[in-house]
Amino acid sequence: MNSYRQKSACDGKSRSSSSRRRPYTLGRRLQESHSKRSAILRAARERLERNGYQDLTMEFLASDTGVTRQTVHNLFGTKSQLIEALFDEIAIEGGLNQMGAIMRLHDPHLMLREFVKVLTGFWAAHRLLIRRIHGIASIDPEFGKAVEARNRRRQLGAARITELLDANQGGNSGEQARTERVATLYAFTSFEFYDSLAESSAKPDVSSQVLALVEKCVIA
Numbered sequence: 001m002n003s004y005r006q007k008s009a010c011d012g013k014s015r016s017s018s019s020r021r022r023p024y025t026l027g028r029r030l031q032e033s034h035s036k037r038s039a040i041l042r043a044a045r046e047r048l049e050r051n052g053y054q055d056l057t058m059e060f061l062a063s064d065t066g067v068t069r070q071t072v073h074n075l076f077g078t079k080s081q082l083i084e085a086l087f088d089e090i091a092i093e094g095g096l097n098q099m100g101a102i103m104r105l106h107d108p109h110l111m112l113r114e115f116v117k118v119l120t121g122f123w124a125a126h127r128l129l130i131r132r133i134h135g136i137a138s139i140d141p142e143f144g145k146a147v148e149a150r151n152r153r154r155q156l157g158a159a160r161i162t163e164l165l166d167a168n169q170g171g172n173s174g175e176q177a178r179t180e181r182v183a184t185l186y187a188f189t190s191f192e193f194y195d196s197l198a199e200s201s202a203k204p205d206v207s208s209q210v211l212a213l214v215e216k217c218v219i220a
Helices: 002-051 059-064 069-078 079-093 098-103 107-127 127-137 141-168 175-188 192-198 207-218
Strands: none
Touching: 002 059, 002 069, 002 079, 002 127, 059 079, 059 098, 059 107, 069 192, 079 141, 098 107, 098 141, 107 141, 107 192, 107 207, 127 141, 127 192, 141 175, 175 207, 192 207
């Protein structure tokens, strides 16, 4: 009986010790995965900025970060998903994660100004990198899909803002006029428009010029 109790006590201690180790081990593994993921994304961005998309492969990224190719696949899945993760990180760094809060503003005029401000600020801060990304997107389908997905979000934002502006003015502008204003806002907030305007301007940041054009052409 005593030996049974002693065995049960030992088993209990073993289970208790094991349960204490599991959360610690899991937390450490998650931390290691996060660290590897961050390192791979940094390597991807460096390769993109330095050499374009040709060297942006799973094999090169594994070599750059000292992990196996399978680890890169385990953390990101496909190359397309890795590109999406990289774009998401660049977007967050550039403040585009503010868009959710902007779309919940009650004043459509303030919403419009903040929408333009955040986008043009992002274009200004990452102009050379985004120019390279858009250039790659024209010849690489995986980059193209990722860029198009983000353009689609911007288009939906432009439509929402125009709808609210129209409602604020009594909603009498008409469907055709509203469609044209959505297209105008979408075009004026594109990187291509910002980059072209900045290229022909003496100013390094043309955000105020974009906003002035938007307010003149979009607000009914």
